[in-house]
Amino acid sequence: MYRSNEQFYNRIFTSAEKEIFYNVLFSRRDVRKRFANRNIDDKTIYNILKAAHHAPSVGFSQPWNFILIKDNETRQRVKDSFLKERLKSVDLLNGDKERKEKYHNLKLEGIMESDLNICVTYDHKRFGPFVIGRMTVEEAGVYSVCCAIQNLWLAARVENIGVGWVSILNNLDLVNILNLPVDIKPVAYLCLGYVDEFSEAPDLEKEKWLKRTSLKDIVFFEKWEDKNNHNWNGFRKLDE
Structure with a gap:
């Protein structure tokens, strides 16, 4: 079993470690x-x-x-x-x-x-x-x-x-x-x-049962159905 210590809890993860984590997440x-x-x-x-x-x-x-x-x-x-x-x-x-x-x-x-x-x-x-x-x-x-x-x-x-x-x-x-x-x-x-x-993709997506929803369609800013709040322009541009 992997053992952790105080140094592990307080460490900052490297870019390579972050990439591994997201690879695991997206390949589940x-x-x-x-x-x-x-x-x-x-x-x-x-x-x-x-x-x-x-x-x-x-x-x-x-x-x-x-x-x-x-x-x-x-x-x-x-x-x-x-x-x-x-x-x-x-x-x-x-x-x-x-x-x-x-x-x-x-x-x-x-x-x-x-x-x-x-x-x-x-x-x-x-x-x-x-x-x-x-x-x-x-x-x-x-x-x-x-x-x-x-x-x-x-x-x-x-x-x-x-x-x-x-x-x-x-x-x-x-x-x-x-x-x-x-x-x-x-x-x-x-x-x-x-x-x-x-x-490489979820089975139900491959079988065309349903499509993956775009992130921009399910994120609101500050209040329900607000997609145009100018304070979040930087975030919105990431998904363009």
Whole structure:
């Protein structure tokens, strides 16, 4: 495991180190296919989870748990939940036959193909009921778990391991399959494994399901929908 010290915390990162960080960030992918037949060793799993556990959390509550899953029977039950929920979700496309067909052809999970599944959960009672910063924004606890998931995702990318988030699942199914206590909320079901290659673009972008939104279309200055504030001319020119 990488060890840090006071000198590390106070250092200024070099241009080369910054470039490496942004390369990791921009090359992260939601991986659902092309998993290689290779096991992730325990030390690498430990390092990835250690990175996740060092995510920021509201009131330093660290409200996450990680359930590591390799058992094929358990995975198949989760896969069955996915298949059931996928059939339900296709109905939301109404009469769009072409889009329905495209949706059916998308690979949206790697539950059985990946080396490891991880369910990340939220425990709202940890260090509670009073948690600094959560009293007025209750959702901040779940947001904290999402920060841990992002840390996990980036650490996995550094280790050349792909991660896929399976969101087409019924949480009640996960509660039953994983024997979760009533107060524990499943937030993410992740599939991890080495991959043959990382795609140059997200799969849904490559499949022309959606396009990446331009940054200039989603940034406002000072107030909602203000895109022309003269105090931000320098920033606006960067995206021209």
